[in-house]
Amino acid sequence: MKPFEEEINDAIRRKLQSSLTDFERKPDADMDHKMYQMLKKAPYWKQPYMLWGLVGLLLFVGAGVFIYKEQLQSDQPVGVAANARQSVAMIDRKTLPEIPNLGQPIVEAYQGIPNGKTLDNNSVTEKQKADRAGANVRPNITLLSDTDKQQEAGRSSAHIKEVNYPIDQQTIKPGKNLYAGQKLTPEAQTDSKENEGDITGKGVRKRSTSSIELLSLRSTLANGSKMNLPEIGYPKSEDLASFARVKPDSLHRKLYIDLSALKKMTFVFTVTPFQTLQQVSVLSREGYRIQNVELAGTLSTLGYKFGAGLQKGGFQLLVNFSRINTHLNYAYASAEFKVVEKPLNDFEIKRLGVVKSESKSSNLLGLGAKKQIDFTSRQLGWLYTTVGVEYSRFLGQNSGGLLFLNFSSGKSFLIHSSTNMSVGPYFEYSFGRIKAADQQITIGPSQVGLSIQLKLGQDK
Amino acid sequence: MKLFRSKSKLGLSELVQACQKQDSRAQVLFYDRYKAKLMGVCIRYARTVSEAEDIFQEGMLKIFQKITELKNPQSADSWVKTIMIRYAVDYYNQVTRKENLQGPYEDIPLELGTNDPEDLLNKFEVTVLLETINELPDGYRLVINLYFVDGYTHAEIAGILGIVEGTSRSQLLRGRNLLLKKLEQKGIKQYETF
Structure with a gap:
């Protein structure tokens, strides 16, 4: 390097360093305010409203679980299982001896049948027929025919047939042992021997407990009064035929739908991963121009929503937490232009600009x-559809909120006797907009995702 | 809590350590400490005040993001300046095409009306010097700031701008000559005003 060049450089360095190295300029008040706002903002998990929101959500969840447990404890036995338990308990051999006057009504009931007469359909009055027809035929009868369980309770299969099917002359004949030739339990055999030939009334007090229900049934039919056994009635032949066609799975669903009519409170959790579809609006403003707005790739706009709440009668009330990510690129147009020469004396003039990439959560x-709405389809099984609205407030620096309209539809599965899961596509439209760092740019976030919903306490 | 009460009397090390723990009040104090100095850096590297404000805002956030990487709190003064300079360079790398940084700009011969360039420079106030530097094309302005004001070597400048060392030298030469030419023109205008 020439000495003159070096001298010039040194002179410039000395002058510029002395003038500019410690050059300071205070930012204006707006910049200070903006920076203070950004710095004083605590991380979102430290913000009080976030804390209160979480506390509220926890209380809500806790209250829901408490109510759910209370319902479970206070529920009277209803439906199939409850009736089955009740029926078996009535004929439990072990419980019968503890009831001192049990034999008397049986004798009275038996004595109500005229001697030497058979009990058939002809002997039943019209009123009794009407009672039979009006009797509630429930699928729980199948549980009574569950031979293994009944035998465990001391009942024979012959007895079960007597209870569940219309009585004819062959099954009920005075003086005939109903259980002759049947394989019975040792106790039942003993009782049967004791009672052999005793159908005419002698030794009724020693009658086997396994025939108590049969006698009660006879007396009920004979007297024309409705039998005091809950949930048991005469099935009509068409009912039995249709019942025989019902598969266990569809029966379960049928029962679920019947029980849902009880309008029990259900606890609901939702998780919805989604992608935000951005609708960008750029407002014009004097002084500068925003150009080359581009929406960013798919990964940077993935978000999620968590919800917890209660459902009653198909209506859900949920507390939701959402995280929406937006990302776009744009440029502030500068006063510089670039001319690109093209063939045939053509030119393309491009305006240069300062590129900004903005991602926001x-x-x-x-x-x-x-x-x-739950419904079933022959091909697809158990399906659901939900339509809802949501109003959410921004947490953090942004103020205001967004109003959403959402829709989801898909498939439901029973994953436990009291829990079901629904999975299906989810769409959410926003009526509000999110402001970008440059207030001239607003983004309308609409979400497309997958709704996963867990409901506790439906099937009881 | 004791730390917060005595925050205004914190030393630099404690202030940096509190900022490293994301203490928002310490960050405000840190910002107040460096804002004027760093805004000055941004004004030097930017073409306009609005661009300088953009660089300043984003650069400050970058500093708070990277402050955990600062191992020696006592070197915070030079560290924050380096981060801001690098962010300003990145800012222009996004908009200035590489060929503009690599050249070629037209050769500007050095034609001074005086034999003492220091004499020429001494005629101008800081604001005029700054204004003249800001008028230079991006590539020249960056190299002049990096070399003359902030004391980087050509090798360091080449690394920061992503150019070869020879390009840094030629850019500096052309930028310097253009600066002096502009200043001389301004000097003549000043004389004409008198």
Whole structure:
């Protein structure tokens, strides 16, 4: 390097360093305010409203679980299982001796049947027929025909047939041992021997407990009064035929739908991973121009929503936490232009600009209401559809909130006797907009995702 | 809590350590400490005040993101300046095409009306010097700031700008000559005003 060049460089360095090295300029008040706002903002998990929101959510969840448990404890036995237990308990051999006057009504009931007469359909009055027809035929009869369980309770299969099917002359004949030739338990055989030939009334007090229900049934039919056994009635032949066609799985669903009519409170959890579809609006403003707006790739706009709440009668009330990610690129147009020469004396003029890439995460906490409709399809099985609205407030620096309209439809599965899961596509449209760092740019976030819903306490 | 009460009397090390723990009040104090100095850096590297504000805002956030990487809190003064300079360079790398940094700009011969360049420079106030530097094309402005004001070597400049060392030298030469030419023109105008 020439000495003159070096001298010039040194002179410039000395002058510029002395003038500019410690050059300071205070940012204006707006910049200070903006920076203070950004710095004073605590991380979102430290923000008080976030804390209160979480506390509220936990209380809500706790209350839901408490109510659910209370319901489980206070429920009277209803439905199939409860009736089955009750029926078996009535004929439990061990419990019968503890009832001192049990034999008397049996004798009275038996004595109500005229001697030497058979009990058949002809002997039943019209009123009794009507009673039979009106009797509630429930699928729980199948449980009574569950031979293994009944035999465990001291009943023979012959007895079960007597209870469940219309009585004819062959099954009920005075003086005939109903259980002759049947394989019985040792106790039942003993009782049967004791009672052999005793159908005319002698030694009734020693009658086998296994025939008590049969005699009660006879007396009920004979007297024309309705039998005091809950949930047991005469099935009509068409009922039995249709019942025989019902597969266990569809029966379960049928029972579920019947029981859902009880309008029990159900506890609902939802998880929805989604992608945000961005609708960008750029407002014009004097002084500068925003150009080359591009929506970013798919991964950077993935978000999620968690919800917890209660359902009653198909209506859901949920507390939701959402995280919506938006990402876009744009440029502030500068006063520089670039001319690109093209063939045939053509030119392309491009305006240069300062490129900005902006990604933003918005946390929202809100309340949602949904209506869920469950239905079945022959091909697809158990399906659901939900339509709902949600209003959520921004957590953090942003103020205001967003109103959403959402829709989901898909398939439901029973994953436990009291738990079901619903999975299906989810769409959410936002009526509000998120402001970008440059207030001239607003983004309308609509979500497309997968709704996964867990419901506790439906099938009881 | 004791730490918060005495925050205004914190030394630099304690302040940096509190910032490393994401203490928002310490971050405000840290910002107040460096804001004027760093805004000055941004003004030097930017073409306009609005661009300088953009660089300043994003650069400050970058500093708070990277402050956990600062091992020696006592070197915070030079560290924050380095981060801001690098962010300013990145900012222009996004908009200035590489060929503009690599050249070629037209050769600007050095034609000074005086034999003492220091004499020429001494005629101008800081604001005029700054204004003239800001008028230079991006590539020249960056190299002049890096070499003359902030004291980087050509090898370091080449690394920061992603160019070869020879390009850094030629860019500096052309930028310097253009700066002096502009200053001389401004000097003549000043004389004409008198």
